[in-house]
Amino acid sequence: MDSTRRSELRRRLQDATAVQLAALTVLLIGVVIVSTGMGFLNIPAAEVVKIIWNKFTGDPGLIGGMNEIFPVVVMDVRLPRILTAALVGGGLAMSGVVFQGILLNPLADPYTLGVSAGAAFGASLAILLNLGAFGLYSVPLFAFVGAAATLAAVIYLSSGGGGLSAGNLILSGIIVAAILSAGISFLKYVADEQVAVIIFWLMGSFASRTWADVALSAVCVTAGLTVFLYYARELNLMSLGSQMASSLGVDTRRVTLVLLTAASLVAAVCVSVSGIIGFVGLLVPHSMRLLAGPDNRRLLPVSLLAGAVLLLGADTLIRAVLPAEIPIGVLTALIGGPFFCFVFRRQQSARRIW
Amino acid sequence: MTTAFELEHLAFAFAAKRVIDDVTLPLEQGRFHGLVGPNGCGKTTLVDLLCRYRVPQGGAIRCNGMALGSYSKKRLAREIALVPQNFYINFPFTVRDVVMMGRYPYLPRFGGPSRRDAEIVATVMEEADVADMAHRFITELSGGERQRVVFARALAQDTPVLILDEATSNLDIGHVMRLLALAAQRVRREGKTVVGVFQDINQAAAWCDHLIFMSRGKIAAHGKAREVLTSATLRSVFGVDAKVYRDDYADALQVVFRNEGAEGSSGRRGAGNA
Numbered sequence: 001m002d003s004t005r006r007s008e009l010r011r012r013l014q015d016a017t018a019v020q021l022a023a024l025t026v027l028l029i030g031v032v033i034v035s036t037g038m039g040f041l042n043i044p045a046a047e048v049v050k051i052i053w054n055k056f057t058g059d060p061g062l063i064g065g066m067n068e069i070f071p072v073v074v075m076d077v078r079l080p081r082i083l084t085a086a087l088v089g090g091g092l093a094m095s096g097v098v099f100q101g102i103l104l105n106p107l108a109d110p111y112t113l114g115v116s117a118g119a120a121f122g123a124s125l126a127i128l129l130n131l132g133a134f135g136l137y138s139v140p141l142f143a144f145v146g147a148a149a150t151l152a153a154v155i156y157l158s159s160g161g162g163g164l165s166a167g168n169l170i171l172s173g174i175i176v177a178a179i180l181s182a183g184i185s186f187l188k189y190v191a192d193e194q195v196a197v198i199i200f201w202l203m204g205s206f207a208s209r210t211w212a213d214v215a216l217s218a219v220c221v222t223a224g225l226t227v228f229l230y231y232a233r234e235l236n237l238m239s240l241g242s243q244m245a246s247s248l249g250v251d252t253r254r255v256t257l258v259l260l261t262a263a264s265l266v267a268a269v270c271v272s273v274s275g276i277i278g279f280v281g282l283l284v285p286h287s288m289r290l291l292a293g294p295d296n297r298r299l300l301p302v303s304l305l306a307g308a309v310l311l312l313g314a315d316t317l318i319r320a321v322l323p324a325e326i327p328i329g330v331l332t333a334l335i336g337g338p339f340f341c342f343v344f345r346r347q348q349s350a351r352r353i354w
Numbered sequence: 355m356t357t358a359f360e361l362e363h364l365a366f367a368f369a370a371k372r373v374i375d376d377v378t379l380p381l382e383q384g385r386f387h388g389l390v391g392p393n394g395c396g397k398t399t400l401v402d403l404l405c406r407y408r409v410p411q412g413g414a415i416r417c418n419g420m421a422l423g424s425y426s427k428k429r430l431a432r433e434i435a436l437v438p439q440n441f442y443i444n445f446p447f448t449v450r451d452v453v454m455m456g457r458y459p460y461l462p463r464f465g466g467p468s469r470r471d472a473e474i475v476a477t478v479m480e481e482a483d484v485a486d487m488a489h490r491f492i493t494e495l496s497g498g499e500r501q502r503v504v505f506a507r508a509l510a511q512d513t514p515v516l517i518l519d520e521a522t523s524n525l526d527i528g529h530v531m532r533l534l535a536l537a538a539q540r541v542r543r544e545g546k547t548v549v550g551v552f553q554d555i556n557q558a559a560a561w562c563d564h565l566i567f568m569s570r571g572k573i574a575a576h577g578k579a580r581e582v583l584t585s586a587t588l589r590s591v592f593g594v595d596a597k598v599y600r601d602d603y604a605d606a607l608q609v610v611f612r613n614e615g616a617e618g619s620s621g622r623r624g625a626g627n628a
Contacts (some may be wrong), residue, residue, distance in 0.1 A: 239444065240441070240452070246434065247405050289445070294447050
């Protein structure tokens, strides 16, 4: 009886998608504004809104009489970092949804196929070879190429015989990631004084992001969301297993390939922009499934917004609240890990696998 | 009599093991076909080939006279529905959501289900006795309840051909009878074709007009149940001693087995052997 009532409650909650999306959007905008005001220099929220509004309308009256450093701090320093953090959080969360759906595994995340190890290897190589001298973007570019190459290797490895089954993909990912992490250890070993730079990059950071980072992440998150939503119904059917999805008319091979590639590229861009930030792509889809239900057409946008709020919140904590800036990847793992253990344990006792 | 499927010199192998070995077989439309045979004889692989989940390495399958490969994925899903042998799902969709997935081949990409879709889903859920759990999560159901949901989902697909791969293996006898009656009813009243894989010979005998015996990737016998279901066939396919008789209560052929070693040991296994 109790369990039926709980189920009923949960179902009602899940049906209120519009309300959830609206609430999360308002929350995200609120967090962006509050967070922009926070920092070494405290800027009241009203001023933040005026500055941003001034950018849209060009009305000089809005920022007249304000401390003239405020617009510079907001527009050039804080907003790029804040928006990048939000976009990366959203991107990781929604690509986590896709990975969990394709791999039929609620414990998968964007890094399950070794995308992060590939990016880390690429970035370490770029740092070691001092390619930073050839332009600001060589490290992210190498990270991206490393991630994409890893994905290609994993797909190649798992496409023989049965072909792109969830089990094959996960195993291939583990193998490739293991090889790459040995490669990274080797690079660190020979890196001498650059080893600190490598380690720092690997732990992730949103410090000194630019509008170019914002644009890049925005383009790729938007493109990713479009592809994901286009195939969202097929992704739902894939959760019945590939045989059943296939008998329902889903081209499982194509859908798997397209979605995996798109989700990995979104994750790769996120990693190359920010370094390796764990647990967002695992935790957000997992906990949002409780809120929005398993239907990917709802789960994707809800996770996108929740991921944005979460990572932006974490980055703000680091930037403006904690006395010293610690790497964001460390913070998400320190908070996310135990929280995940808690959720996992509780669900086990409720006798549900997911 | 038109054929739903024609299989010609069909061949399929996993690595060096021939699982389907030169199978030629017509499957007539409007019949309940029963596919029986020992474990590993290729029944499930044959089912996989029929729904194009696997592609034959030799030979051809025609569905309604057209090569199976020439159907688009969605078109095929409007021809053939499958209730698979194993099914598990990790995500908490509601029972109704899962049954509604059976309507996917008919839905436009961005359109929701129509009233007709909703009606069909409501009807089959009633028929398969899952209507009262419409809003429960599929992850919280027992194996047998899940199998009924998957059965309802295949009925919702509303196809001329329904393939049951041991679709009732986890069900209590009440639901076995209920679901197989639903399938049989679609054969009798609507002229649909059902191909069912069975472990239980007596169930196959009770429900199927036609029986197909498979053994080591080949068709050992096929035809009307009363013609092919004999002690000799059972002996050669399963290596068991059995008596086939007409049972008036079941109104069908039934099979009883004798407690004798299949290996041909002469003495009865009994207390004395312990």
